[in-house]
Structures are given as C-alpha cells and as structure tokens.
Amino acid sequence: MNHLSTKSDTEMIPEDHMDTPSVDEGRRGKSVSKDGQVLKKGPWTSAEDAILVEYVKEHGEGNWNAVQKNSGLSRCGKSCRLRWANHLRPNLKKGAFTPEEEQLIIKLHAKMGNKWAQMATQLPGRTDNEIKNFWNTRIKRLQRAGLPLYPPNVCFQASDGDQQTQIVSSVTQHQNDILQGNNFDFPDIVFENLYPDHGDLSYTSSFPDVSMSSMCHGFESQDHGYTNMMNNVEQLRDSETINVGYYGTFYSGLPSVSRFPFEPSGKMQLAFGLDYPYDPDANIKNLATFGGEISLSHALSNGNISASRPLSGAGKLELPSLQHAETDDSSWTAYHSTPHLEAIDTYVESSPTAVSLQSECISPRSSGLLEVMLHEAQALSNSKRHSSEKSSSSSAITHNEMLESSGLNFFDIGWEDCNDPISPLGCSAASIFNEFMPPVNGSSIHEFLPSESTAVSAGSLNIMAVAEQISTPNVEEKHVLSQTDFPEPEAVLGSGWLEESSQAGKDCFVSDDAIATLLDQDFCKDNKMVPAGASSNPLQGFGLESYPWNKMPDVRQMPELP
DNA sequence: AAGGCCCTCAACCGCCTTGTG
DNA sequence: ACACAAGGCGGTTGAGGGCCT
Structure with a gap:
C-alpha cells in the first residue's frame, strides 16, 4: 500500500519527506529495512495513522515489525510502536498538563528521576514522551527564570532509582523538629x-x-x-x-x-x-x-x-x-x-x-x-559519644x-x-x-x-x-x-x-x-x-x-x- | 515587515533488557 | 551459553510556530 497516495498525505508531507531525502537523511529521510523496503521517516500522515490503527485493532499491540510487513506501512517497527504509544492508542490525554498532573510529575521526578516511563504509569493517558518534554521544558523555563526546579520545601533523599538523589517533599516544621530532636541521628x-x-x-x-x-x-x-x-x-x-x-x-x-x-x-x-x-x-x-x-x-x-x-x-x-x-x-x-x-x-x-x-x-x-x-x-x-556503646573499628576518628x-x-x-x-x-x-x-x-x-x-x-x-x-x-x-x-x-x-x-x-x-x-x-x-x-x-x-x-x-x- | 530567537512537540537514535530458539 | 530479534527507555534532534526586536 502506498500511504503517500492519498490527498491528505500529499498535503501533509513535505515534499522533501516524500520524494527526496531530507538534509538529514537519517532523521527525516528514509531508511531501508532489512528486506530492502524503503522505510519512511519523519512525521506521520493521517493515512499512516489509519493504517496503524487498523492494524492494531486487528492484531493487537506488539510484534511491531510485523506491521510493516503485513500492512504495507513503510515504517519500522519502532516507529510504529512509538506512534501508537504516543499518539494513537486509546485513552490518551491530549493537551496541556493540568496543575495536578504537573505537581505529580514534579513529585514523581523527585522520587524517580528521569524515569519517564515509570512516571507515565502514574499519569493515566500521558506518555513518557510528553512527560519528558514537559520536564525538559520546565527545566529550561525555571532555570531561565532563576527559579528552583523543585519546591524549596522539597527534601532530598537517596533515590529509589539508580543513583539518583531524591527530592522528596516537604519540609518544615517537622524538619525543624528533626533537626532539633535528639532522637534522630544526623548524618x-x-x-x-x-x-x-x-x-x-x-x-x-x-x-x-x-x-x-x-x-x-x-x-x-x-x-x-x-x-x-x-x-x-x-x-x-x-x-x-x-x-x-x-x-x-x-x-x-x-x-x-x-x-x-x-x-x-x-x-x-x-x-x-x-x-x-x-x-x-x-x-x-x-x-x-x-x-x-x-x-x-x-x-x-x-x-x-x-x-x-x-x-x-x-x-x-x-x-x-x-x-x-x-x-x-x-x-x-x-x-x-x-x-x-x-x-x-x-x-x-x-x-x-x-x-x-x-x-x-x-x-x-x-x-x-x-x-x-x-x-x-x-x-x-x-x-x-560518651554513652555510645558502639565502638569504632578504626582507631582514627572518622566521620x-x-x-x-x-x-x-x-x-x-x-x-x-x-x-x-x-x-x-x-x-x-x-x-x-x-x-x-x-x-x-x-x-x-x-x-x-x-x-x-x-x-x-x-x-x-x-x-x-x-x-x-x-x-x-x-x-x-x-x-x-x-x-x-x-x-x-x-x-x-x-x-x-x-x-x-x-x-x-x-x-x-x-x-x-x-x-x-x-x-x-x-x-x-x-x-x-x-x-x-x-x-x-x-x-x-x-x-x-x-x-x-x-x-x-x-x-x-x-x-x-x- | 523581516529576521532572529525561543518554545513546544513529534520523532528518531542508540543503548539496554528481555524473550526465544 | 550464545545469538538474535523485539521491545522499552531515555536522550537528542529538528520542524514549525509564536514572540520579540
């Protein structure tokens, strides 16, 4: 099937995307699949979307490489998966993040770091890509404004994810108490x-x-x-x-x-x-x-x-x-x-x-x-220190x-x-x-x-x-x-x-x-x-x-x- | 009006993980 | 145990549009 054959396709696809490789062949041009088929890159057309949706309806998600083989869609499996996941799958929320979502993202990021996919699971209808873009944009914006990325009342803790530190939340009096309390141990x-x-x-x-x-x-x-x-x-x-x-x-x-x-x-x-x-x-x-x-x-x-x-x-x-x-x-x-x-x-x-x-x-x-x-x-x-029962294994006083x-x-x-x-x-x-x-x-x-x-x-x-x-x-x-x-x-x-x-x-x-x-x-x-x-x-x-x-x-x- | 800059977003790339034979 | 394929994930890029000068 030639997905470029429809009117909408021709309208939507820049000429250079359709017939000639873009300047950046790798990113916006075409590539060739293993079986020699030319795979299209760049923006998806509505026709392509329709093909993909139809295919998924019929075969379900997964086996994305088969999409190209079975549907005639000139897209690699990864591209199909991404398109589906980020734009075509049902129940996707579109539009700007709500304040609640934004706050949640901030908090999740504090906890998870750049685990976009994990964060996305906490935000129904949102994709990791969206969240990532949101975050990156936010970082730039806040940075430019000289504002903190995280609320000042956010605390840090070791991350639950890879080596990341976590900013968890809040603070305050409780914190003060902590600082003052004698029941806690300060690092x-x-x-x-x-x-x-x-x-x-x-x-x-x-x-x-x-x-x-x-x-x-x-x-x-x-x-x-x-x-x-x-x-x-x-x-x-x-x-x-x-x-x-x-x-x-x-x-x-x-x-x-x-x-x-x-x-x-x-x-x-x-x-x-x-x-x-x-x-x-x-x-x-x-x-x-x-x-x-x-x-x-x-x-x-x-x-x-x-x-x-x-x-x-x-x-x-x-x-x-x-x-x-x-x-x-x-x-x-x-x-x-x-x-x-x-x-x-x-x-x-x-x-x-x-x-x-x-x-x-x-x-x-x-x-x-x-x-x-x-x-x-x-x-x-x-x-x-005097009352401590613990003894250090080292003769030197260490931290x-x-x-x-x-x-x-x-x-x-x-x-x-x-x-x-x-x-x-x-x-x-x-x-x-x-x-x-x-x-x-x-x-x-x-x-x-x-x-x-x-x-x-x-x-x-x-x-x-x-x-x-x-x-x-x-x-x-x-x-x-x-x-x-x-x-x-x-x-x-x-x-x-x-x-x-x-x-x-x-x-x-x-x-x-x-x-x-x-x-x-x-x-x-x-x-x-x-x-x-x-x-x-x-x-x-x-x-x-x-x-x-x-x-x-x-x-x-x-x-x-x- | 034109050009430059910035922002947003979609998409691609590369790497990693997982599953399978 | 190994190789390969598929899928997942995060980072990066580029197009397009809006704003500013």
Missing part, C-alpha cells in the same frame, strides 16, 4: 558541610581539601558547565549581592539553597559537589587525583554543572531527580540572591586540618540557624565514627560501614562527588575515595524529607531550639535552608503529604534494612563494586549487607 555530613554565612568556617575542615578554583579548573578543562557557574560566582562576588555561603551546606540543612539560581536540587547538588565533605584524608587535595570514569549521577547531573555531559565524557548524564538542567550564565546572574562568596573563598582557602567536627570549632556566631544547628548537633554528638558514636545516625543503618558515597545516600553523594570530579579512567569512585576514614556517611546524602507541611518562614527559628520527636528521618534539610527558601516555597509549591509520606516511608524503611555490620569495603557492603556510577541500582535493590 555527620550534615554538620561537616555546614558553611557559615559569614566568616568563620571552623567546621569546614571536613571539606575536601579541594579548592573551588581547583574544581573550577577541572571543569573548565572539561569544558564543563561548571565553568559558567564559577564565572558567575565571580560576577556575584563583584556584585556583592551574595547573602550566604551555601556551598557545603547541603547536609547541614541547606539553608539557602533556594538562593541558587537553579532548582533546589541543583542547589543541593551544587552544595554537595562543592562541599562534599569527603576528604578527611587530606591526600585528596586535588581533584585531579580523583579519577575514574565517573558518570554524573542522576543526582548531580543537574547541578549547576552541566547536566548534559559527563565530566569524563564517557558517561551519560542522567538528569537527576534532583537534577536541574545545566546552569547558564543567565541563571546565575538572574538570580537575585546568591551564595556568599566570602564563604566560598573561605572554604576554598580553609585548611583541611583547621576543621574538626568538634563542636568547639563551630561558631554559632557566624551565621545563624545553620550554625546554631551545627553547634547543637555537635554538642549532642559529643554528649552521646562514621563520629556519626556512630554520636548517635546522630539518622537511620541507624550502619552507614559507618559504608564509608563511601554509595549508600542510599551514598549514591547521591557519589554522584555529587562525581559531579565535581575530573574524569579519570575507568575507576569508580571508591577507588579514589579516602578509605575508611572518609566514611562520611554516604547515608548523609540520604537526605530525606519528612516534613508534612510548609512552615512559615519563621517557623524554623521558632523551633530550631526545641526538640521534637521525629521518626527517623533519613536526612533533613536544614532549617536554615527552609528558612531561606520559605518564601519561595510559599510562592511555588505546597508539599504533598502523601507523596512525602510515601517517599519517606519506603525510603527510610528500605534503608533501615541495612545492617550495621562492618565492611571493609563499603562498596562491597552494598554489592556495588560492579556498578558504574551512572548505573547504580536502586538503593532498594542494592544487595543488603551480609
């Missing part, structure tokens, strides 16, 4: 990453001794989007419009992530990447030392760092659930509020040894909530140990045993880490991670939102000093973050309790399954040795520790 990382708004960065010692400039350099060399970010940082520096140093505050509650010109997730990632607290081992002072074919993880790919390409060039970036699209100059400059550059400088210049987790080092004066929280947590940690002894371990999942970024959070952490790591041949992150001592709990990255509602901007402050019971949050966004972003949060998003609960529950539940057994190789502990960073299995699918 040590939380405090290690704290970055004061101003001045004293006494606790920045836990930061990797990687300077921003180094990072910048590394990325520049990779022609990485990060360069832009740094350029903008410079601009920001000049503009003096910066309020807070968020770099390195991710775990600490992300006080001001919202100030970043990108979505919170991106901010988070940025924060993660920049301050990823690894490196208790001062050996890693140069990003160049990190090697590996690191694929940006889902979690990080969106950061300011371009999500479009892997650092190594060998990996594939997956837009993280936390992801946000690559940041461009405009996004940075457009954003009215930016990270405190002084803080950045401090971070960059701070000596790795200068920082300790000791609460004494924390300077509550420096900046507000984060500091307060940090200080408090440290104190908590110290007090608990994990800190975590362990402090009782701040959120999930009590034995992250200490997984002293690498590959815990549920680890995945994210790794991702983040990767994000800023220069590509080095085929090594996985664990190859260059400081070993035992770097046990910064990957779990720390498992930041999970459990908050139920959006609080008022001041709620955090009101509650930050109070202690509330909190049911094992996986991670908590700092109240500071909440505070900083509260306004934005009010403007753009209201968390969904159901989603938050869902995410919270399943993630926490799953992560808690991880026994606290010791493992010399964290990766092994999770059975991740063989997982490329960009192919990390869902946390829940990770082999449990023995």
Whole structure:
C-alpha cells in the first residue's frame, strides 16, 4: 500500500519527506529495512495513522515489525510502536498538563528521576514522551527564570532509582523538629558541610581539601558547565549581592539553597559537589587525583554543572531527580540572591586540618540557624559519644565514627560501614562527588575515595524529607531550639535552608503529604534494612563494586549487607 | 515587515533488557 | 551459553510556530 497516495498525505508531507531525502537523511529521510523496503521517516500522515490503527485493532499491540510487513506501512517497527504509544492508542490525554498532573510529575521526578516511563504509569493517558518534554521544558523555563526546579520545601533523599538523589517533599516544621530532636541521628555530613554565612568556617575542615578554583579548573578543562557557574560566582562576588555561603551546606540543612539560581536540587547538588565533605584524608587535595570514569549521577547531573555531559565524557548524564538542567550564565546572574562568596573563598582557602567536627570549632556566631544547628548537633554528638556503646573499628576518628558514636545516625543503618558515597545516600553523594570530579579512567569512585576514614556517611546524602507541611518562614527559628520527636528521618534539610527558601516555597509549591509520606516511608524503611555490620569495603557492603556510577541500582535493590 | 530567537512537540537514535530458539 | 530479534527507555534532534526586536 502506498500511504503517500492519498490527498491528505500529499498535503501533509513535505515534499522533501516524500520524494527526496531530507538534509538529514537519517532523521527525516528514509531508511531501508532489512528486506530492502524503503522505510519512511519523519512525521506521520493521517493515512499512516489509519493504517496503524487498523492494524492494531486487528492484531493487537506488539510484534511491531510485523506491521510493516503485513500492512504495507513503510515504517519500522519502532516507529510504529512509538506512534501508537504516543499518539494513537486509546485513552490518551491530549493537551496541556493540568496543575495536578504537573505537581505529580514534579513529585514523581523527585522520587524517580528521569524515569519517564515509570512516571507515565502514574499519569493515566500521558506518555513518557510528553512527560519528558514537559520536564525538559520546565527545566529550561525555571532555570531561565532563576527559579528552583523543585519546591524549596522539597527534601532530598537517596533515590529509589539508580543513583539518583531524591527530592522528596516537604519540609518544615517537622524538619525543624528533626533537626532539633535528639532522637534522630544526623548524618555527620550534615554538620561537616555546614558553611557559615559569614566568616568563620571552623567546621569546614571536613571539606575536601579541594579548592573551588581547583574544581573550577577541572571543569573548565572539561569544558564543563561548571565553568559558567564559577564565572558567575565571580560576577556575584563583584556584585556583592551574595547573602550566604551555601556551598557545603547541603547536609547541614541547606539553608539557602533556594538562593541558587537553579532548582533546589541543583542547589543541593551544587552544595554537595562543592562541599562534599569527603576528604578527611587530606591526600585528596586535588581533584585531579580523583579519577575514574565517573558518570554524573542522576543526582548531580543537574547541578549547576552541566547536566548534559559527563565530566569524563564517557558517561551519560542522567538528569537527576534532583537534577536541574545545566546552569547558564543567565541563571546565575538572574538570580537575585546568591551564595556568599566570602564563604566560598573561605572554604576554598580553609585548611583541611583547621576543621574538626568538634563542636568547639563551630561558631554559632557566624551565621545563624545553620550554625546554631551545627553547634547543637555537635554538642549532642559529643554528649552521646560518651554513652555510645558502639565502638569504632578504626582507631582514627572518622566521620562514621563520629556519626556512630554520636548517635546522630539518622537511620541507624550502619552507614559507618559504608564509608563511601554509595549508600542510599551514598549514591547521591557519589554522584555529587562525581559531579565535581575530573574524569579519570575507568575507576569508580571508591577507588579514589579516602578509605575508611572518609566514611562520611554516604547515608548523609540520604537526605530525606519528612516534613508534612510548609512552615512559615519563621517557623524554623521558632523551633530550631526545641526538640521534637521525629521518626527517623533519613536526612533533613536544614532549617536554615527552609528558612531561606520559605518564601519561595510559599510562592511555588505546597508539599504533598502523601507523596512525602510515601517517599519517606519506603525510603527510610528500605534503608533501615541495612545492617550495621562492618565492611571493609563499603562498596562491597552494598554489592556495588560492579556498578558504574551512572548505573547504580536502586538503593532498594542494592544487595543488603551480609 | 523581516529576521532572529525561543518554545513546544513529534520523532528518531542508540543503548539496554528481555524473550526465544 | 550464545545469538538474535523485539521491545522499552531515555536522550537528542529538528520542524514549525509564536514572540520579540
């Protein structure tokens, strides 16, 4: 059958599509099937649609290659399947997404990342392609506007999908409570990453001794989007419009992530990447030392760092659930509020040894909530340390140990045993880490991670939102000093973050309790399954040795520790 | 009015997974 | 165990239209 024979066909098909190959033969021209039949590409005509519909009615879905053989449709099987799935199948919704759908997509993306097909199953009548296009469009739009991709009240947690970090939802008072509660365990990382708004960065010692400039350099060399970010940082520096140093505050509650010109997730990632607290081992002072074919993880790919390409060039970036699209100059400059550059400088210049987790080092004066929280947590940690029955297997005080002894371990999942970024959070952490790591041949992150001592709990990255509602901007402050019971949050966004972003949060998003609960529950539940057994190789502990960073299995699918 | 830019969407491509012989 | 085919999935591309200058 000649589907081009009808009037409608000739009207609809550009001449070059009909008779002559388009400039892009591959994409809009024709191809030849195995049996020598010329297969048409490009837009479908109504006649083709009719043929396909008729065929499916008669034979049902599946066996798409047979369509071309049996119906005379000059389309390859894949094309037929796609056409059917995206446009012809019954019950497809057409038109713009409803606000409800949009919110659901946002939430699903926070949980799943770029799992478009999975997301589509939650949106009856919608296709993965639609959702994907919607999301990509949204990313661009929000980025351009300097708005966060995810609601500020969204929290992050390790993803349930491959290495992606999840932003789950909500936040708030509950979060504040979490931060203050003594029943929960903070990922040590939380405090290690704290970055004061101003001045004293006494606790920045836990930061990797990687300077921003180094990072910048590394990325520049990779022609990485990060360069832009740094350029903008410079601009920001000049503009003096910066309020807070968020770099390195991710775990600490992300006080001001919202100030970043990108979505919170991106901010988070940025924060993660920049301050990823690894490196208790001062050996890693140069990003160049990190090697590996690191694929940006889902979690990080969106950061300011371009999500479009892997650092190594060998990996594939997956837009993280936390992801946000690559940041461009405009996004940075457009954003009215930016990270405190002084803080950045401090971070960059701070000596790795200068920082300790000791609460004494924390300077509550420096900046507000984060500091307060940090200080408090440290104190908590110290007090608990003495009573802790757990003993560290390492003589050196590691982050994990800190975590362990402090009782701040959120999930009590034995992250200490997984002293690498590959815990549920680890995945994210790794991702983040990767994000800023220069590509080095085929090594996985664990190859260059400081070993035992770097046990910064990957779990720390498992930041999970459990908050139920959006609080008022001041709620955090009101509650930050109070202690509330909190049911094992996986991670908590700092109240500071909440505070900083509260306004934005009010403007753009209201968390969904159901989603938050869902995410919270399943993630926490799953992560808690991880026994606290010791493992010399964290990766092994999770059975991740063989997982490329960009192919990390869902946390829940990770082999449990023995 | 014309050109450029941006956005949206449909479609293709390549890779991966799964099923089958 | 292996090879192959089919299908699924995510990323990317290009066309077309609208908006802006």
